[in-house]
Amino acid sequence: MVQQCNPGSAAYIHLQTDTNIFQRIFVCFEAQKRGFLEGCKPFIGIDGCHLKGPYGGVILSAVALDANSGLYPLAYCICEGETLLSWSWFLRQLCCFLKYPEDRPI
Template sequence: MAKFKEYLKDYFVYEGKECRYIRNEPERIRATSAKEGCLWLIYTSYNSRDCCYQIKTFENNHTCGRDFGSNLADRKWVASKLVKVLETRPDLTLKEAKDHMVEEYNVQLHDKIIARALKAARKQVIRKKGEQYGKIQDNLSELLRNNPCSTAMMWTIPQPESLALFDRLYISLEACKLRFKAGCRRLIGLDGCFLKGYYGGQLLSGIEQDGNNHFFIISYAVVDSENTETYK
């Protein structure tokens, strides 16, 4: 029901209406437009026979106009929508965020709301990405368990009174090694690119060409910067 209410709010924001709950209980919800006399109505409740929630009544007929004073699009709601965008576009600007809300949700918001929501969304994304560093060792162990004879190593920087910090990472899968020995040219090249996320760094890779002149990756590493130490 929480997910249903989330999508219902998205719908009302897009339509520019105010939602009013006639009944709001754990297993049933009846909602309508807040404008008096509007015929739009939806009723959802638990279906014990099919063991699921089901929309049992739906009158999709708005007889009220758009409410430009609607406050359903609050900072928390806007931030939840921008988090999804920031995960793929970490350099999202204020103008791009504002345009995204207009294109996807048909809502024009004040710059202050967008700015505060964007700031809150960035904190959520950074926290989520930071937590992933604590799972790297478990991921490497799982990789080695499912890919025997592969190479997966991580270096850290010890901290006196806290957890160690991530330094660099190196991975080379056994299947890639065998493929290189079986049918690739005996010439290895090095390539690199910048990681554009919050924590930055560089992605280095060892590549070569197969019989069809296609590039084939033998190994890759994540490092702070491209220098003599990281290439070792």
């Protein structure tokens, strides 16, 4: 639905291999990507926050700094826990989706 309503956006769902049970989701909208590439400083901050409630889990987020040094939300991931595997999956999806120019350092 994200891709239908926001063409060019990314919403990737990862399921556990054997059971097809939800494990994590990555979401980044095309407008956020374009805004970062065209108007933000070359900086990405990442952080995770534990979710309280019956399902638990963690939300991982990536933010940038806009021209006024304000926080600019870039992408988020809801996952099973704050593990090396979930962080690496989130950052890999972010890197692939952004297609950031290699000649500009972050």
